[in-house]
Amino acid sequence: MKHVVLVGDMKVARKGDILVTHALGSCLGLMVYDPVIQVGGLLHAMLPLSKINPKKAEENPYMFVNTGVPELFKAIYAIGGEKSRLIVKAAGCGTPLGNNEMFRIGERNYTVLKKLLWKNNVLLKSEDVGGTASRTVHFDISSGQVIVSTSGMREL
Amino acid sequence: MPLDHIKIMQEVRSFPTMTGTATKLLSMIDDPNTDVAKIEEVLRLDPGLTANILKLTNSAYFGLPCTVGSVRQAIVLLGLKRLTQLILASCVNAIIDKPVPGYDLSPGELWRHSIAVSIAAEDLVRELRLPEMPEIFTAALLHDLGKIVLGGYVKDELQAIDDKTSEDVSFVQAERMVLGTDHAEIGAMILTSWSFPSEIVEAVRWHHMPDEYEKKTILIDVVHLANVLCLMIGIGVGREGLLYVPSPEVTRRLGLKTTHLEVVASRTLEWVNDFTERFGSN
Ligand SMILES: [Fe+2]
Ligand SMILES: [Fe+2]
Numbered sequence: 001m002k003h004v005v006l007v008g009d010m011k012v013a014r015k016g017d018i019l020v021t022h023a024l025g026s027c028l029g030l031m032v033y034d035p036v037i038q039v040g041g042l043l044h045a046m047l048p049l050s051k052i053n054p055k056k057a058e059e060n061p062y063m064f065v066n067t068g069v070p071e072l073f074k075a076i077y078a079i080g081g082e083k084s085r086l087i088v089k090a091a092g093c094g095t096p097l098g099n100n101e102m103f104r105i106g107e108r109n110y111t112v113l114k115k116l117l118w119k120n121n122v123l124l125k126s127e128d129v130g131g132t133a134s135r136t137v138h139f140d141i142s143s144g145q146v147i148v149s150t151s152g153m154r155e156l
Numbered sequence: 157m158p159l160d161h162i163k164i165m166q167e168v169r170s171f172p173t174m175t176g177t178a179t180k181l182l183s184m185i186d187d188p189n190t191d192v193a194k195i196e197e198v199l200r201l202d203p204g205l206t207a208n209i210l211k212l213t214n215s216a217y218f219g220l221p222c223t224v225g226s227v228r229q230a231i232v233l234l235g236l237k238r239l240t241q242l243i244l245a246s247c248v249n250a251i252i253d254k255p256v257p258g259y260d261l262s263p264g265e266l267w268r269h270s271i272a273v274s275i276a277a278e279d280l281v282r283e284l285r286l287p288e289m290p291e292i293f294t295a296a297l298l299h300d301l302g303k304i305v306l307g308g309y310v311k312d313e314l315q316a317i318d319d320k321t322s323e324d325v326s327f328v329q330a331e332r333m334v335l336g337t338d339h340a341e342i343g344a345m346i347l348t349s350w351s352f353p354s355e356i357v358e359a360v361r362w363h364h365m366p367d368e369y370e371k372k373t374i375l376i377d378v379v380h381l382a383n384v385l386c387l388m389i390g391i392g393v394g395r396e397g398l399l400y401v402p403s404p405e406v407t408r409r410l411g412l413k414t415t416h417l418e419v420v421a422s423r424t425l426e427w428v429n430d431f432t433e434r435f436g437s438n
Contacts, residue, residue, distance in 0.1 A: 007390050023390035046389050053422040096384055098401035102414045134397035
């Protein structure tokens with residue numbers, strides 16, 4: 001079954017499912033997959049750090065990278081995923097044109113993600129991040145295949 | 157493309173006007189002698205519009221302590237300015253709540269984007285402690301109206317427009333290079349023909365290029381920033397993605413910091429979801 005993950009949300013799914021998320025601008029799309037038991041999860045986080053609005057983060061941890069990423073891993077472990085087997089891919093984190101320092105939310109999302117992963121000894125298998133594209137992600141949980149499309153299509 | 161340009165202008169001229177009830181109500185509200193009973197009377201004849209207004213009145217964004225069930229109560233709690241905005245939003249919904257070709261917006265996305273920019277703009281005004289601007293909701297709501305007319309032309313010339321865009325050329329500049337006009341200018345033309353106040357018309361016209369207008373207004377600045385922010389968080393972002401330039405000059409002028417943007421973004425999303433979901437549930 002196809003499940004759509006909205007902005008500020010996360011879903012896990014099993015073999016036979018497809019996780020889709022649309023309109024990744026500055027937001028981070030993070031895909032985690034365990035190929036042995038064929039489960040996966042997708043997070044669509046909007047902002048880097050929850051300290052900007054702790055109350056919101058309590059209601060909805062998926063809005064922020066620093067609270068959403070740990071939740072995604074926890075949810076994968078809860079359905080049997082094993083850390084050593086996980087394949088992690090990232091998409092999104094775009095930035096508008098020009099050099100406006102204040103609008104680098106996408107870059108900050110990416111930096112916070114990298115720090116979190118590094119601290120926990122997790123590597124990114126592949127990524128399609130940055131630039132001005134608005135990305136859509138199709139994550140096939142049967143095969144683990146992640147397809148990122150903008151105006152064209154490209155496999156991660 | 158002079159031929160395109162002629163056709164675009166014809167389309168602008170034949171663009172729908174607002175419904176009779178809305179026009180009547182908006183002019184009544186502008187008139188200081190109108191009393192609330194008269195407004196209720198007109199609305200009673202348009203139950204669809206009344207239902208929409210009440211739905212929006214009860215959205216989480218306005219944070220009213222109780223559920224509002226009548227127009228009178230809505231006016232008491234929100235005031236006439238808000239009522240005007242909600243009447244307008246209801247009417248604009250009928251015009252923009254459809255797929256937009258060229259920009260590849262799915263049905264409802266332009267509506268969601270428009271509401272999002274209104275809400276984010278008002279929230280930026282509060283967050284930056286700027287003087288209150290009652291027109292900002294409406295200016296933001298209508299900023300991309302021109303996409304409805306221009307979308308089809310953008311679609312036909314997509315390759316040419318795409319080829320023009322680069323690190324230094326935004327999508328709206330490319331529209332102008334290829335089509336001789338852009339969606340911001342078209343929006344301004346439509347609103348002029350609807351006899352909108354000039355400050356709203358100018359905010360729509362310059363929402364992508366505030367630096368090129370000789371007059372600087374906070375209204376334009378805030379709509380400009382709120383628009384880019386909403387695209388970044390994926391609300392109404394089309395196939396052109398983030399090919400727009402948030403002006404450093406505006407950022408400096410308003411003293412905008414990343415934290416302002418992030419706080420506003422964190423609040424805007426849920427308000428917008430609630431606002432647009434209410435409207436969809438008929
Ligand atoms: Fe625009
Ligand atoms: Fe816009």
